[in-house]
Amino acid sequence: MASLARFAVGRSLLSSPYWRRSISLAYCRKSSSDSPPGHREGNIVTDSEHSYGIEKKEIDALMDGVEDPFNLNINRGPRGTKERPTLVPSLLGERIVGCVCEKDATHIKWMTLPKGDAKRCHCGHWFKLIEANPNKIKI
Amino acid sequence: MAYHPYHLVNPSPWPCVGACGALFTTSGAVAYFHYSMPWVLILGLLVIVGTMVGWWRDVIREGSVDGCYTQVVRRGLKLGMILFIVSEVCLFFSFFWAFFHSSLAPAIEIGAVWPPKGIEPLNPFSVPLLNTAVLLSSGATVTWAHHAIISGQREEAIRGLSLTVLLGIIFTGLQAMEYYEAPFAISDSVYGATFFVTTGAHGAHVIIGSTFLGVCLVRLAYNQFSRGRHLGFEAAAWYWHFVDVVWLFLYIFMYWWGS
Numbered sequence: 001m002a003s004l005a006r007f008a009v010g011r012s013l014l015s016s017p018y019w020r021r022s023i024s025l026a027y028c029r030k031s032s033s034d035s036p037p038g039h040r041e042g043n044i045v046t047d048s049e050h051s052y053g054i055e056k057k058e059i060d061a062l063m064d065g066v067e068d069p070f071n072l073n074i075n076r077g078p079r080g081t082k083e084r085p086t087l088v089p090s091l092l093g094e095r096i097v098g099c100v101c102e103k104d105a106t107h108i109k110w111m112t113l114p115k116g117d118a119k120r121c122h123c124g125h126w127f128k129l130i131e132a133n134p135n136k137i138k139i
Numbered sequence: 140m141a142y143h144p145y146h147l148v149n150p151s152p153w154p155c156v157g158a159c160g161a162l163f164t165t166s167g168a169v170a171y172f173h174y175s176m177p178w179v180l181i182l183g184l185l186v187i188v189g190t191m192v193g194w195w196r197d198v199i200r201e202g203s204v205d206g207c208y209t210q211v212v213r214r215g216l217k218l219g220m221i222l223f224i225v226s227e228v229c230l231f232f233s234f235f236w237a238f239f240h241s242s243l244a245p246a247i248e249i250g251a252v253w254p255p256k257g258i259e260p261l262n263p264f265s266v267p268l269l270n271t272a273v274l275l276s277s278g279a280t281v282t283w284a285h286h287a288i289i290s291g292q293r294e295e296a297i298r299g300l301s302l303t304v305l306l307g308i309i310f311t312g313l314q315a316m317e318y319y320e321a322p323f324a325i326s327d328s329v330y331g332a333t334f335f336v337t338t339g340a341h342g343a344h345v346i347i348g349s350t351f352l353g354v355c356l357v358r359l360a361y362n363q364f365s366r367g368r369h370l371g372f373e374a375a376a377w378y379w380h381f382v383d384v385v386w387l388f389l390y391i392f393m394y395w396w397g398s
Binding site: 042043044045046047049050051052053054055056058069070072 | 142143144204205206207208209210211288291292293294296362364365366367368
């Protein structure tokens with residue numbers, strides 16, 4: 001078995017008002033003829049000047065140096081033990097975690113990781129939920 | 140709203156309205172063919188045109204003011220456009236297959252020669268050569284517009300794109316003239332059939348591509364594109380280059396070699 005544990009962190013379970021998108025997505029919400037903010041005559045705007053909603057939040061996060069704004073990447077790290085579990089940050093009381101148990105595993109073992117004691121995947125990897133710092137999260 | 144980058148679409152009337160339009164069009168065509176009653180067909184076509192305008196209007200809004208197009212969504216849209224163009228390549232491949240099937244070993248019924256006996260083909264070095272120049276120039280002007288968008292020069296971009304649309308319209312006009320003056324018709328042997336079906340399908344694609352670029356021109360005028368995010372324009376440019384390449388094959392094999 002590989003000494004390096006791999007784990008995928010799923011999305012937070014529930015949305016909170018903090019996450020809610022600032023605009024609605026009704027299909028006839030607004031006239032499309034409005035010029036975007038930041039527009040200057042004779043120029044074509046840059047990406048961050050011309051973006052709205054979750055697209056803008058993604059651009060801002062990327063510009064702030066957040067490489068994986070939506071937590072879609074697989075995180076690779078040392079194998080979590082009972083004494084030193086793999087720490088999973090979350091703003092909420094629980095988070096879905098997927099464990100890629102072995103290097104060549106063809107599927108991900110998903111589990112709900114609640115706040116509290118460390119939890120063990122059947123393969124022996126340990127995970128523990130810790131509180132994330134909201135100020136360090138960009139989306 | 141969920142914490143993820145994917146674009147989960149909102150409820151929309153257009154799939155249902157479009158399906159009704161398709162039903163009116165097909166049943167209306169039957170009514171027109173059998174009873175000379177055109178009204179249901181006209182209604183169906185109007186509903187389909189309305190669906191196209193309304194649906195794509197919503198798609199433009201999702202991209203330009205609703206901010207639904209994150210990186211992963213854009214990747215999906217690009218992949219979708221590429222797959223669509225691949226399917227179009229397959230369509231034209233089948234038309235060329237029919238052409239080569241009939242022309243490489245001409246049947247005895249058409250005199251065992253190509254072009255078939257009695258067919259007077261068009262002169263490839265007349266209007267078709269001009270059309271080749273027109274279409275290749277439009278490929279250059281659309282690239283001009285693309286570079287202008289990337290470097291943020293709005294006036295240049297509008298100039299390049301306007302010229303592209305104009306060249307597309309000129310091409311369509313010249314093709315219409317060629318059709319009008321052609322000494323053979325679609326019913327004149329397999330030559331007329333393959334020629335008009337393939338060039339006709341290409342002409343329809345030029346009209347679609349010009350419309351697509353025209354919509355991009357209006358969007359450019361409304362400042363809906365940014366320097367790095369102009370997916371609608373990129374898709375239109377890919378489509379236009381595809382139409383351009385199909386014309387080169389058409390010109391070389393059907394107009395030139397085939398005559």
